[in-house]
Amino acid sequence: MTTTRSDTRTQRIAVQQVLAPQAELVLEPRPRLHLRGRTFDLTVKSDLILQALTELAQGADVEGAAARSGVTRDLGSALPWSMLLRKLDAVGAMLYRLPGNASEPLAELVPLTRGPVALPPRTRDLTAWTPNRAATVRIEDNRLVLQAPDAWCQVYLSPGAAAAWAEAAARQVPTAPWWPEFARILAAAGALREKPPVADEMLWSVAEWAAYLHSRLPDTVSGFAGTYRGAKIVPVPPARWEPGATTVVDLPTPDLDLLARTDPSLTTVSEARRSRREHDGDRPITLDQLSELLYRVARVRGVLRGEGAEAVDRPVPAGGALHEVEVFVASQHCDGLDPGLWWYDGHEHRLVQIAGVGRDLERLVGFATSATLQTKPPQVLLQFAARPARLLTKYESIGYALMAKHTGVLMHAVYLAAEAMGLATCAVGAGDGSAFAAATGRGLGELAPVGEMTLGSRLPEDVDEEGAG
CATH class of the missing domain: 3.40.109.10 (NADH Oxidase)
Known part of the structure; x- marks a missing residue:
């Protein structure tokens, strides 16, 4: 898994894939992942993979962990490392981050229950995609969160990203240099749709459609049924x-x-x-x-x-x-x-x-x-x-x-x-x-x-x- 980059005249944008904060990597006595009350054993076949995993646990993004450990340059480690990342992604332990200033990222694409979370390729033209009318913004833990009701991931928004989403919702193309990368995050979260909704879906009000989907699709919510939250x-x-x-x-x-x-x-x-x-x-x-x-x-x-x-x-x-x-x-x-x-x-x-x-x-x-x-x-x-x-x-x-x-x-x-x-x-x-x-x-x-x-x-x-x- 590689990090996609986009060069502009004003700044260089990199969407980073990092370990989700709620995911806990334990390396001793054997590598394991603790996530949402579950424990996953991890297969580590080389010291390079262990070093890369350590970098990941300490906050490095996937590309940085690979570069510092050299895991992708070793023929015997590159494929097992890629497979290990796929497992972490599949269980919802990874998120995508669009860096901003030192204190706050511009946006984060976070899985609710599971993965994998896949961004459209950088070559994909998203200019014709339309905002999802059912996507809503709410406040969660003092942050703005954007979610489409049928998606199993959500987007944490900085004020700048929220302003860009407001422009997109008004069918305007945002001028921020990082918009193309942010659009990929929105597309992965279902906030931008390639095709407009079908007529039957338009019969639902936004509130009723969201309430229905969240009560019938467990992966669209962080907690489902008898959690006693x-x-x-x-x-x-x-x-x-x-x-x-x-x-x-x-x-x-x-x-x-x-x-x-x-x-x-x-x-x-x-x-x-x-x-x-x-x-x-x-x-x-x-x-x-x-x-x-x-x-x-x-x-x-x-x-x-x-x-x-x-x-x-x-x-x-x-x-x-x-x-x-x-x-x-x-x-x-x-x-x-x-x-x-x-x-x-x-x-x-x-x-x-x-x-x-x-x-x-x-x-x-x-x-x-x-x-x-x-x-x-x-x-x-x-x-x-x-x-x-x-x-x-x-x-x-x-x-x-x-x-x-x-x-x-x-x-x-x-x-x-x-x-x-x-x-x-x-x-x-x-x-x-x-x-x-x-x-x-x-x-x-x-x-x-x-x-x-x-x-x-x-x-x-x-x-x-x-x-x-």
Whole structure:
């Protein structure tokens, strides 16, 4: 592997390949590489290779290490040295650096999980390549980071490199003398694309496309799934949320044995299930009915000490048995329950009042009313809200995807239970997160609304409802 050079009138540019900071080379008692919790044994067949490897471990770039050791001038060492570099590159231990001043490089191309990271050859014409619309810049460890969502490497940017990227994003050719080399780094990171995106990809918003790819392509993120990275930032929250409210309504416990004998079959319920948006205003849903539905789908059957966090047993499944999704009840017209916003305490099977009637609650319910194309508010709005820290202290990159899946599981359980009970329910496509935050007095980082459903009494059988689905 050689370092590519580019001579200009003002300065000489050299893209250097160096050992990544997180990679630790240990030479005694035998050569090994420690990287991201894994250890790799290294084959060193000559003293020259060992010397070059030592230079690399001390911060030299590949070309400098080879020059000082003379490893590439020895016929018996050149090929094994090249193969050793390929192994280091393949496991993600190498990065490319575009030198700047003494204190900071212009840019660094860093693998997230694995390699090899390959730059286009210097002879490749990149002038017709276009900026990737999905590439984003964020702050990480006090540095700017550029990443395309489908790439397994990212680029650390100096202010000068960030300005050059901004010029490229505006379809201008940067005038910096090091731009041709920087463009190679951008191309390797997927920030410059040879071909424009296909039409199907353009349907996604940038945020949704990135969230999807990072939850499905493990190599595009530095940590994936159950890493417990979040537990190093904040303590793992307990299974039970404590809202600190005092107004409580104890709920009657339904007879599950009786329900097991009298419920319609799963096939019957599944085939009859449909979204029912309108409610019978003359015969509102009762507190007993609401209690039964909540008990069927969201009660807590037990709490166990799990791996790093308390595990919760509910009638519905959840990843890691963490059950981060809480159920809130916005009561408008429920016989036996005052209007207001209530939290369902599945541990004690009771409702705890979070807020009374007010403008914020009206906004929350009003949004659901409009979203379901109704003129009257639902008798009850079920609001599902996640406690993100319950999930994100364990799961990395896939956290929001799991929250959405868990919400879908709960919604389906509500659909089946409501159908079996003869109630009307309908999932809502979106909700007003700011209204929920204002009504609860909790930030979205503590309670993140992730789904809504209307719930109420069903219209008489001889009254048809338009728009059911």
